[in-house]
Amino acid sequence: MEPGTARIAVDLLGGDNAPAVVVDGALRAVRADPDLHLLLVGPPEAAGRLIDTLDPAQRARVAVRPVHAAVGMADHPSAARGDSTVRAAVHAVREGAADALVSAGSTGATVTAAALGLGRWPDVRSPALVATLPAVAGPVVLLDVGGSLEPRPAVLARHAVLGTAYAAVAHAVGAPRVGLLSVGSEAGKGDRARRLADPALAAAALPCGGRYIGLVEGYDVSLGTRADVVVTDGFTGNVLLKAIEGAYAMAGGPPAGGGAPRAAALLGVAGTVVVCHGAARADDVASGIALAAHLWRRRAADLVRALLDGADAGDREDTTDRITDTEVPTS
Amino acid sequence: MEPGTARIAVDLLGGDNAPAVVVDGALRAVRADPDLHLLLVGPPEAAGRLIDTLDPAQRARVAVRPVHAAVGMADHPSAARGDSTVRAAVHAVREGAADALVSAGSTGATVTAAALGLGRWPDVRSPALVATLPAVAGPVVLLDVGGSLEPRPAVLARHAVLGTAYAAVAHAVGAPRVGLLSVGSEAGKGDRARRLADPALAAAALPCGGRYIGLVEGYDVSLGTRADVVVTDGFTGNVLLKAIEGAYAMAGGPPAGGGAPRAAALLGVAGTVVVCHGAARADDVASGIALAAHLWRRRAADLVRALLDGADAGDREDTTDRITDTEVPTS
Numbered sequence: 001m002e003p004g005t006a007r008i009a010v011d012l013l014g015g016d017n018a019p020a021v022v023v024d025g026a027l028r029a030v031r032a033d034p035d036l037h038l039l040l041v042g043p044p045e046a047a048g049r050l051i052d053t054l055d056p057a058q059r060a061r062v063a064v065r066p067v068h069a070a071v072g073m074a075d076h077p078s079a080a081r082g083d084s085t086v087r088a089a090v091h092a093v094r095e096g097a098a099d100a101l102v103s104a105g106s107t108g109a110t111v112t113a114a115a116l117g118l119g120r121w122p123d124v125r126s127p128a129l130v131a132t133l134p135a136v137a138g139p140v141v142l143l144d145v146g147g148s149l150e151p152r153p154a155v156l157a158r159h160a161v162l163g164t165a166y167a168a169v170a171h172a173v174g175a176p177r178v179g180l181l182s183v184g185s186e187a188g189k190g191d192r193a194r195r196l197a198d199p200a201l202a203a204a205a206l207p208c209g210g211r212y213i214g215l216v217e218g219y220d221v222s223l224g225t226r227a228d229v230v231v232t233d234g235f236t237g238n239v240l241l242k243a244i245e246g247a248y249a250m251a252g253g254p255p256a257g258g259g260a261p262r263a264a265a266l267l268g269v270a271g272t273v274v275v276c277h278g279a280a281r282a283d284d285v286a287s288g289i290a291l292a293a294h295l296w297r298r299r300a301a302d303l304v305r306a307l308l309d310g311a312d313a314g315d316r317e318d319t320t321d322r323i324t325d326t327e328v329p330t331s
Numbered sequence: 332m333e334p335g336t337a338r339i340a341v342d343l344l345g346g347d348n349a350p351a352v353v354v355d356g357a358l359r360a361v362r363a364d365p366d367l368h369l370l371l372v373g374p375p376e377a378a379g380r381l382i383d384t385l386d387p388a389q390r391a392r393v394a395v396r397p398v399h400a401a402v403g404m405a406d407h408p409s410a411a412r413g414d415s416t417v418r419a420a421v422h423a424v425r426e427g428a429a430d431a432l433v434s435a436g437s438t439g440a441t442v443t444a445a446a447l448g449l450g451r452w453p454d455v456r457s458p459a460l461v462a463t464l465p466a467v468a469g470p471v472v473l474l475d476v477g478g479s480l481e482p483r484p485a486v487l488a489r490h491a492v493l494g495t496a497y498a499a500v501a502h503a504v505g506a507p508r509v510g511l512l513s514v515g516s517e518a519g520k521g522d523r524a525r526r527l528a529d530p531a532l533a534a535a536a537l538p539c540g541g542r543y544i545g546l547v548e549g550y551d552v553s554l555g556t557r558a559d560v561v562v563t564d565g566f567t568g569n570v571l572l573k574a575i576e577g578a579y580a581m582a583g584g585p586p587a588g589g590g591a592p593r594a595a596a597l598l599g600v601a602g603t604v605v606v607c608h609g610a611a612r613a614d615d616v617a618s619g620i621a622l623a624a625h626l627w628r629r630r631a632a633d634l635v636r637a638l639l640d641g642a643d644a645g646d647r648e649d650t651t652d653r654i655t656d657t658e659v660p661t662s
Contacts, residue, residue: 135581146514149522183477183569191480191566218573222581235522236567238514242549243571247578247591250466250553255581 005035006293009065009089009098012042014105015285016278019046022104025285026050030058032286036293037061039098041089043068065092083109090117093271100272100292102263104280107146110273111266118271121305126155127268128162129234129275131241132171134257135224141167141176142221144234145241145264151233153193156180157200162267163229164210165307170265170300175209179216179227181236189215193233201231207307222247263288265295272301336366337624340396340420340429343373345436346616347609350377353435356616357381361389363617367624368392370429372420374399396423414440421448424602431603431623433594435611438477441604442597449602452636457486458599459493460565460606462572463502465588466555472498472507473552475565476572476595482564484524487511488531493598494560495541496638501596501631506540510547510558512567520546524564532562538638553578594619596626603632 010026012019019042027050030038040047040062047064054062067088089101090113103110111127120127126148133140143163148155160178167173180201182190187198194215201212213227220226222244232240245260254260262277262284272295276288295301341357343350350373358381361369371378371393378395385393398419420432421444434441442458451458457479464471474494479486491509498504511532513521518529525546532543544558551557553575563571576591585591593608593615603626607619626632 149514181570183480183566191564194566218570218575219577219580221570221574222577232570233522235514235525236570239512239549239552239563239567240571240574243552244549244574244578246550246553247575248582249550250586251579251582251584252586253582255583260578 003035004297005037006296007037007039007097007099008289008292008296009039009041009092009101010285010289011085011089011101011103011105012040012046013067013085014103014110015276015280017280018104019043021280021282022285023047023050024282025280026289027053028282028286029289030054030061033290033293036289037063038289039063039065039089039092041065041067041092042085065097083113086110087113087117090114094118099296100274102274102276102285102288102292104276104278104285104288106278107275110275111147114266114269114271114273118269118273121268121270121308123308124158124162124268126151126158127266128159129264130163130166130267131237131261131264133221133224133241133244133260134255135222137224138173138228139167139171140221140224140227141171141173141229142237142241143229143231143267145237146234147266149233149235153197153200156197156231156233157204160201160204160212160229160231161206161308162304163231164206164208165304166265166267166300167229168208168210169298169303169307170295173228175211176206176228177226178206178210178212178229178231179214179220181221181230181232182215182217185215185217187214207310261287263291265291265300267301267304270301270305272296334366335628336368337627338368338370338428338430339620339623339627340370340372340423340432341616341620342416342420342432342434342436343371343377344398344416345434345441346607346611348611349435350374352611352613353616354378354381355613356611357620358384359613359617360620361385361392364621364624367620368394369620370394370396370420370423372396372398372423373416396428414444417441418444418448421445425449430627431605433605433607433616433619433623435607435609435616435619437609438606441606442478442600445597445600445602445604449600449604452599452601452639454639455489455493455599457482457489458597459490460595461494461497461598462568462592462595464552464555464572464575464591465586466553468555469504469559470498470502471552471555471558472502472504472560473568473572474560474562474598476568477565478597480564480566484528484531487528487562487564488535491532491535491543491560491562492537492639493635494562495537495539496635497596497598497631498560499539499541500629500634500638501626504559506542507537507559508557509537509541509543509560509562510545510551511543512552512561512563513546513548516546516548518545528562538641592618594622596622596631598632598635601632601636603627
């Protein structure tokens with residue numbers, strides 16, 4: 001764990017099992033990291049239960065921003081119940097009361113609230129959800145895992161740039177190898193979307209010494225032997241991540257380096273945002289909070305943003321047919 | 332293993348490591364199953380090495396159909412080298428010299444050779460590659476895993492019928508539960524293709540007491556707790572299957588019930604055809620041969636075909652807006 005205070009706003013009402021597992025996860029996170037400060041956003045009575053179990057030193061690092069569930073929402077799905085809390089958590093980051101936010105609520109609601117409240121990077125129209133999987137030779141950065149279900153080739157190329165910068169900044173991967181997920185590794189393999197995206201990724205100027213190695217396959221996501229960054233659409237990335245998680249459950253537990261992540265970073269908005277799985281358990285929430293703190297301490301969002309600008313400059317110099325990104329985000 | 336002679340034609344030149352691993356796999360298969368007869372289709376010298384290691388009783392169950400690699404093809408990829416052998420294996424099935432065929436060559440070449448040589452079922456324009464994964468509560472039938480990369484909704488609905496019949500016939504699953512793979516289980520989750528396919532699957536008349544349960548997620552493919560049959564496009568199915576295989580490798584090996592299959596049945600052609608992974612190892616080839624023998628002994632292809640006719644009759648009675656299937660196969 002890197003040193004440095006990190007102040008994380010936590011959406012207490014996001015997720016299928018909120019607030020109980022969120023409170024439990026927050027408790028674990030604050031005990032594990034002495035430089036972590038939490039801003040609990042949600043019903044004060046739920047936060048109170050957490051605070052009561054802490055010692056005075058830990059208690060000093062926890063604050064509450066009271067947000068009550070909307071009247072009449074008790075019977076609504078957790079997604080709707082959590083909408084007001086995720087907006088309040090975004091607001092806390094915008095006004096500087098927190099450095100980053102974590103929510104296990106509806107991905108769409110979080111992406112929308114973050115894009116509206118914090119702003120989108122102007123040259124990233126489709127923010128990407130980025131998951132990092134432990135693999136044989138190091139981490140594998142997989143994107144998108146649910147943000148853009150049907151991205152155009154230019155968006156996939158943009159996500160290749162984002163993923164490369166993220167691998168370098170968040171995981172210290174040198175000269176990341178970037179692959180496009182398909183059904184075979186030979187050029188030309190795949191559906192129409194892949195055949196269009198392959199040249200777009202090949203033409204993208206990747207930061208941090210990144211290089212595009214072409215098509216990769218499903219194994220490469222789990223094993224990571226061929227690529228450090230795997231680019232795919234959000235539909236495929238989402239089902240893939242959950243299938244890997246299920247496979248580890250079938251195999252009796254995750255491998256030594258850790259299993260499929262249940263938290264993902266949102267890249268493309270002006271702030272540090274981590275989305276946890278709706279079915280997150282307490283340790284998943286704690287991992288999501290730790291990821292948010294890690295990204296904040298590395299100033300990952302700012303650095304990725306700066307690397308995009310550099311890649312863009314390279315792009316303009318190196319290619320005449322510059323890839324443009326005009327997709328409206330799905331969220 | 333069920334009793335009954337099964338005569339399997341084996342494409343000796345299909346696969347990345349042919350003929351060595353194919354010969355080795357065939358050897359294991361013939362030793363393991365005393366009612367198995369093999370017709371080895373390929374260079375006689377490769378077959379000869381196999382036959383020399385067998386005892387006389389085993390040797391009596393192995394025949395050779397000599398096919399030499401095309402002149403000048405030595406430097407070509409295995410896919411091209413194996414095209415003539417897979418066509419010859421299809422021919423052997425058509426003329427009644429074999430009951431089924433197995434190839435680890437190019438999936439596209441095998442599907443094309445089988446469709447042309449054996450004929451397609453008239454109401455299945457897009458044959459499906461069907462993989463069976465061992466899961467918690469029993470097998471999960473996943474289709475398509477690489478035949479139709481971009482199927483239309485009507486094709487997915489047709490595959491739901493095929494998969495239901497296959498689960499009942501090949502794996503004795505009673506009243507199969509059928510799910511459509513998506514990014515969430517609530518209705519409306521997913522990309523455009525899923526939103527169009529969901530009502531098409533809901534309207535399909537499923538045989539064998541099958542029922543459509545709606546959207547399922549990636550975990551459901553590995554764990555099998557919610558559905559016995561999972562329908563998806565061939566792109567997603569292919570990358571998913573390989574990601575699960577990679578996850579088991581990461582976790583130190585497959586779970587007790589077996590790992591991700593490296594052999595798939597081809598449904599929609601008039602014959603028993605099994606496609607092995609191009610990177611198949613000897614035990615994968617042996618598994619593929621055993622699968623072909625199992626399907627032949629259960630008369631799976633004929634029974635699935637007959638069940639389709641019954642489902643069609645139900646369809647015509649039960650729905651006014653009958654789903655039609657007019658897609659040209661991708662292969």
